[in-house]
Amino acid sequence: MSEMDDLRQRIARQAQRMKQAERDRPTLIGQTIYIGTLGLILVLPVVGGAYLGYWLDTMAQGYSVRWTIGLILAGVIVGAVxxxxxxxx
Incomplete structure (x- = not known):
């Protein structure tokens, strides 16, 4: 009889774990917010680097995109980190 009790306990624990996993599953809104946050923390440094680089390039004499390109690349690295x-x- 002890084998049957052990089997019932294991099945009950597995069923309880499955119910808990169903309750803890991320919702669509939660996943959307998470992906949106990832997008923002990747894109904001790139856009900030582009604007800062453009501003620095307008301060230089003649045509230059050196700062813009360099700070966009730096923004990509910072965003990836x-x-x-x-x-x-």
């Missing part, structure tokens, strides 16, 4: 750290958290 931000996304990595956010996901790891």
């Amino acid at each position: 931000n996304v990595y750290l956010f996901i790891r958290e």
